[in-house]
Amino acid sequence: MPRIPGGGHQPPTTIDPEGLRPVERRGADVDVERPRGHFVDGGEAPRRDVSTGDNSNARSSLDQAPGLLNGSVELPAAGRQHPSVRVVQSGLATLAHRSGNAELNPGGVDGQWGPKTRQAVIAFQNQEGLEATGIVDRGTAAALQRSLQAGNRNGLDLRLQPELAVETRSQGGQPTGQNMVEAANMLVDKYGNNYGVPDPWYNLDPNHALPANVSLGGLKGKWKCNLFGGNAMYAAGFEPPYYGNRGRGEYPNANQFFKWSDKYAAKYGNKVHFDLVGEVQIKGLDEEAKEAKIAAVLAKAQPGDMILVDHLGDDVADGGHTRVVITNDWAESGTLTAAQASRGDARVKSHSIHHFTGEETLWILRPNQPRDDD
Numbered sequence: 001m002p003r004i005p006g007g008g009h010q011p012p013t014t015i016d017p018e019g020l021r022p023v024e025r026r027g028a029d030v031d032v033e034r035p036r037g038h039f040v041d042g043g044e045a046p047r048r049d050v051s052t053g054d055n056s057n058a059r060s061s062l063d064q065a066p067g068l069l070n071g072s073v074e075l076p077a078a079g080r081q082h083p084s085v086r087v088v089q090s091g092l093a094t095l096a097h098r099s100g101n102a103e104l105n106p107g108g109v110d111g112q113w114g115p116k117t118r119q120a121v122i123a124f125q126n127q128e129g130l131e132a133t134g135i136v137d138r139g140t141a142a143a144l145q146r147s148l149q150a151g152n153r154n155g156l157d158l159r160l161q162p163e164l165a166v167e168t169r170s171q172g173g174q175p176t177g178q179n180m181v182e183a184a185n186m187l188v189d190k191y192g193n194n195y196g197v198p199d200p201w202y203n204l205d206p207n208h209a210l211p212a213n214v215s216l217g218g219l220k221g222k223w224k225c226n227l228f229g230g231n232a233m234y235a236a237g238f239e240p241p242y243y244g245n246r247g248r249g250e251y252p253n254a255n256q257f258f259k260w261s262d263k264y265a266a267k268y269g270n271k272v273h274f275d276l277v278g279e280v281q282i283k284g285l286d287e288e289a290k291e292a293k294i295a296a297v298l299a300k301a302q303p304g305d306m307i308l309v310d311h312l313g314d315d316v317a318d319g320g321h322t323r324v325v326i327t328n329d330w331a332e333s334g335t336l337t338a339a340q341a342s343r344g345d346a347r348v349k350s351h352s353i354h355h356f357t358g359e360e361t362l363w364i365l366r367p368n369q370p371r372d373d374d
Helices: 066-070 083-099 115-128 138-153 177-194 225-236 254-260 287-298
Strands: 038-040 043-045 274-281 306-310 320-329 335-340 347-351 361-367
Touching: 066 083, 066 138, 083 115, 083 138, 115 138, 177 225, 177 320, 177 335, 177 347, 225 254, 225 320, 225 335, 254 274, 254 306, 254 320, 254 361, 274 287, 287 361
Parallel strands: none
Antiparallel strands: 038 043, 274 361, 306 320, 306 361, 320 335, 335 347
16 A cells, blocks of 8 residues: 655544545445535535645635624624625535535525525534524634634544434443444445545545545555555544554555554564454465465454455555455355455455465454544
8 A cells, every 4th residue: 555644633523524425325235336426505516636726615714704703793683795694604615515414505605694504504503512593603603613623624523413423432432343343334335435446545534644534636546455444443443553653644554554463563663453363374375274274264353353465476565455354154154244445445245265365464453452532
């Protein structure tokens, strides 16, 4: 996987910003459908890609309307065409753009206070737990400013639809394998088109070196299996491994995750993020030995464990793959299901022995380091 330059850190306040990139699950399989666009300014528009420079809504605030923030102006009492109306509409449209939540859309940024703007204000007040008056008073303006400024740092600071958000562990609780299963399924169901080879890099972890919820077209054409694995760990409440061991930064390549396991961490100067459940050096074994050793290790995998492989060859970048175990029926049928990035979108796939015999090395890793949100 590609190495990425380092970056800053902002403390997360939510796990799943519902609706940022909605996808639909079709029938019993987990193939996912790309969204045609998202709502902004009353219509459906393509997602902006920062690689093109077209990101006009990326930074927005109420700084141009100081009267709203100090309480000397309230809307619509100050006038239905007051200059602050346009600022509020722009802010609401920005939140609708980031979240895909059409209820926050004021229907346009025309500087005219009307019923759509009022309904968008009410929707925002409801999501923030404010009294739903439809009036932009000092408290509503302050909340809107906070949400906009938080989004300027990273989209995971916004809980734009809290009634639908997926929190995969109780606050402050010890994350479990079941949390990993729920997180991986959530990524497949809602954000599956973040993890296809043709797609831009679109990360959901605010502690990653690259910004969260920003489409980076420069990494189109790259496999995103380590991105999927790290995002699943973060969403489940585990701390992913980061190069540098500072609790933030870039994820290791998929075939390097084992260096953060209890067996290997000290050797490589890393913190422990995983229990090493098992490993197989596959290369060099005859076919019978391959199948026996791989089967013995895969039988130990529990839901929520991560299966990491190193492909044949010496290439580190793009040289491995990451899977999150969803179910394991190895003892009965010799199969398991696992969520993962793929050439198209993230999928849950069924696996048997032949999916692993052509690899060089296989590891089963069990996440064990809770995320530190302090």
